[in-house]
Amino acid sequence: MALPRTKRFFLLCAFSYAIVAIAEKNYYEILQVPKGASDELIKRAYRKLALKYHPDKNPGNEEANKRFADINNAYEVLSDSEKRSIYDRYGEEGLKQHAARAGGGMGVNMQDIFSSFFGGGPMEEEERIVKGDDVIVELEATLEDLYMGSTLKVWREKNILKPAPGKRPCKCRNEVYHRQIGPGMFQQMTEQVCEQCQNVKFGREGFNVTIDIEKGMQDGQEVVFYEDGEPIVDGEPGDLKFRIRTAPHDRFRREGDDLHATVTITLVQALVGFEKTIKHLDDHLVNVSSKDITKHKEVRKFKGEGMPLHSSKKKGDLYVAYDVLFPTSLTEDQKSKIKEVLG
Template sequence: MEFDYYEILEISRDADGDTIKKAYRKLALKYHPDRNQGDKEAEEKFKKINEAYEVLSNEEKRGIYDRYGKDGLNSSGGFGGFEADFDLGDIFSSFFGGGFNGTKSKRSDKYNLDLEVGIRLEFYEAVFGCEKEIKYKYKTPCKTCNATGAKDGKKATCSHCGGRGKISQRQGFMSFVQACPYCSGTGEQIKEKCKDCYGNGYNEIEANITINIPEGVDDDMRIRVAGKGNVGTKDAGDLYVRISVKEDENFVRHGDDVYIEIPVFFTQAMLGESIKIPTLRGDTELKLGIGAKDKEQFVFENEGIKNTRTKKNGRLIAQISINTPKKLTDEQKELLEKLQNSFGIKSGESSDGDGIFDKIKSWFK
């Protein structure tokens, strides 16, 4: 079926070389067979993307294609023919460093050597650090089958690729080569699975490890433990411990700072009292100014959380919440009325009197 190279790469016909490369990079990542195993539609799309890039990235071929289309590339119109046989992994690796399991990036291990586990900490464990025991499983090559996954360590030659690890498909004037999907590019197949690893080529081992959690760790931080990940045929990977932290009922963390809301009775705010409040490291004194306002914040330097890199403590921010009584006794009402009168405030009138109108008028000046 005929298709347009520019449409396949989703670019305009006047696209420059950099645009073509960027378009190829984006689409090749999206449709690469290693990311879409078993998806025939994605596999066909990937072939078309590579075919389009092979032509449009070559100035001479692109010129012929622009003038005469695919017929021109197939020797029509008096031009000499050419035939390209290229490895899909070659083009892809030139962009991405061989990060997929194509013919250029085969690896001896069937699994990633680095391993990640999660751990949940109490709020104060994260703030002040602690020691934690972690239980996890790591992979190690099966000794029974020598990590082959096959009984007695014997594999048969892949019947689909003949042991080459590659298969080719011809499409038009091009022949596409890619890793054999039946043997994952190894050229070998398992006829009878190993009874110890069930054909995986590795076993999972349960392990315990005790690690030191430093002060100040926070959500999504990772602690690396070298050499404690999955074991490969030649070396071992690292274990990464990802942190999550429970919330505290009093303190709210924001970076290295912690916030706390302090309930204050309205008379305490009016009198500017000193009250005792909790911090991460014990109690301290909060001095209220006379007539302290609701939601007013008071900052305590170095009373926050220690930064894991700089080792400096953040701040404690205490925000007051002024409480007023919901019910009053007759005696309390009488006392409050006397207090109100002592400030010259008349019952039923705004405390600012006519001054509020002067303020409003000033808004329009």
């Protein structure tokens, strides 16, 4: 039975939104906050990311400039309650349609947002905020993970702040005032003033952390989870940082964006040529054959068969060293034939 025209229309719209949503960027992921994040958490996340990827700190880095634009675009939407509500329900396409109906556009002036948040003039450094300790975890990733990209899950236990009975002094600050001690004479006084807050205690909590290993990440690069480090009373938690380390591999050795491998061949193969392939990290085969004489320890380059460059479509190179396996002994007849052939 055919569906009524109105129902078909709404089904088509829903399907269109689903297709668009797959291709759209996730503003919450861009700012590295959960979907239900508070306005304050969104502001803090924006501050950290905008300072990190600002063009002044990354001159000539196109990827950083692109990230900076995405960060500002995401903050423009998530910091506006109306836009955020539309985005949560209908995604980026819904925002564009709303802007079109309102006669406006979805364009974002990055400098306007940054200036309104940090002030005008040259880029200012992040203001001093009391923070808990950062937690740095050395994360060993396989070459396969770093070649193809991967997702790892790590169990994490940390301290969390929980309410406790009683009150405690908090948000303490120094207040300066003047007291008259005689005709025309004043004494400056400084007094610490504190508010009363709910008491807190530390408890332990465990959960899985999902870490995205991006193609081509280098040793020392970090995957950062902001404010997921150690908490501190009356301050912001530190950050949780997973620092990438490449695990040893049985077939390849990595140097930057290049890979190195060793292929063993016989003396006969070294002299007359050979047919040979090696299996790459994603299981595709690389032809390392030769029709010429191959010297012991000779190294040949295979362009574009190395590691992918991080945040790029390019790849490094593969360098293959040939290890010629010499015979351990020869008979007199073999020696004579070799002399006869080689002169």
